[in-house]
Amino acid sequence: MRKHLRLVALLIPMVLVASNSYAAVKAGSACSKVGSKSVSSGKSYTCIKSGKKLVWNKGVLIPVAKPAPSASASATPSASPTPKASVAPAVVYPKGPTSFDDLIENYQGISYAAWSKTSAAIKASTSQSPAFRAVTGPNTKLTYPTPAVAFDLVKRMYGDYQSSPDFTVLSFGYADRMWAQEQMRAIQPSSTYQWITDMACATKETCWGGGMFTDEKAMGLLVLTTEVVDDNHTTGTLEAHEYTHAIQQNQMRGPQPWPTTGNWPPTWYLEGQAEFSQNAAIYYESFALYTKNRRDVSQDLFRDSKITSEWIREFFVVSQPSSWFSKYDRWRQYDLGGMLVEVLTAIKGPASTMEVWKQCGSGMKFPDAFEKVYGISFEKALPIISKAIALELGRS
Structure with a gap:
């Protein structure tokens, strides 16, 4: 079954709230206008859309300010001065x-600079991702019920860079994997639809993650598994990750080869950008949460002492031979690639990292696109980037 879906973004900046109310409310009870607010029992509640209903959210505790010391009624100085608050x-x-x-000098500020520039870009934008067709398995319950919220945050993060205006979101759990494979085959007959049962959902325990597929007509298919219930599947980071791929692929105007060839950027750039996006977009309002989740997905880098500046420099190969993929753990494409993209974002903002894709889509090779965007050759930038990342990991 297909249906058109356009979900309303729930993450509305506080400065856009039009009105406040102060009647007593209860989390989950009905409200009348999205974005309206109510203060009750020391909490500030916001009216949100949940499914087809408007309800009050869980609320946020309002900090209680301590009263300032009162001024003395007498002009006579006190024998024991009152300490300042x-x-x-x-x-x-x-x-x-x-x-x-x-x-290298300012390596300690890389993470905050990247996050703050991304947060500013999202807050300054009102862009929305295009409407999509939702195709959901008959036995499937969405683990993140508002995917358009995550899509919109990524769209706002990258500004003018568009995904395909015609795309479908296919969601399924283990019980619906065969159904999902047939759906993928029907939607994109030339795709590698066997990917669903061979890799994405081979077993119940490994039915995890997602994928983004663009066909030769630039029509997109975003596939999401819902079997495993963890932070990646309940917070919107998976949806943000895959939608980043949708924008990447639309700049190239064609199906993604694997491993990447021709003008396509390396796989560590492809996955690294999506890894950075998922945390920077979903946690754009909290640097603390961004830092926590960034560290969670990169913990192996901090644990592995062999990952030094020299090791990192050798890892970032532009034209990756087949031997490269057998030498390195595939997850380094995600976490280490994400740290490289974080560096680029810290220097020139999130849009610059997508501009590289646009230039590659126009016919440039990755090194040429990199130099055009950042004003330095990748060859000269690499040892600087490698040293900065190693310092972030506590190594030389």
Whole structure:
């Protein structure tokens, strides 16, 4: 069954709220207008859309300010001066890099600079991802019921860079894997639809993750598994990851080869950008949550002492031979690639990393596109990037 779906983004910036109300409310009870607010029992509640209903969310605790010391009614100085109310010091983040010239010097500020530039881009944009057809398995319950929210955040993150305006979202759990394979075959007959049973959902325990497929007509198919219930499948990071691939592929205007060949950027850039996007987009309102999830997906890098500056430099091969894929753990394409994209975002913002794709789609090779966007050859930038990442990992 196919149906058109356009979900309303729930993450509305506070500055856009039109009105407030102060009647007593209860989380989950009905409300009348999306975005309206109510304060009750020390919490601020926001009216959100859940399915077809408008309900109050769980609410956020309102900090209680301590009263300031009252001024003395007498002009006579007190024998024992009243101490001033303490003020929590503002958080000061390390200075971020402004170019490759000061990248190593300011390596401690890479993560915050990348996050803050992404957060600013999302908050400044009102872009929306295009409507899509939702095809969901008959026995499937979505683990993240509002995928358009994640899609919209990624779209706002990358501004003018578009995904295919014609795409389908296919969601399924283990019980519907054969059904899903037939659906994929019907939607994209020339696709590798066997991927569903061979890799994406070979067993119940490994029915995890997703994939993005663009056919020769630039029509997109975003596939999501729903069997495993973990943070990646319940927070929107999976949807954000795959939608990043949708924008990447639309810049290339054709099916993605695997491994990448021709003008396509390397796989570590392809997956690294999607890995960075999933955390930066979903957690754009909290650097603390961004940092936590960034560290969660990159924990192997911090544990493995062999990953030094030299090792990283050798890893980032532009034209990857088949021997490269057997030498390195496939997950390094994601986490280490994500750290490289974080560096580029810290220097020049998230849109710059998608501009590389646009240039490759126009016929440029990755090194040429990189140099055009960042003003330095990839060959010269690589040892600087490798050193900065190694320092972030606590190594030389």
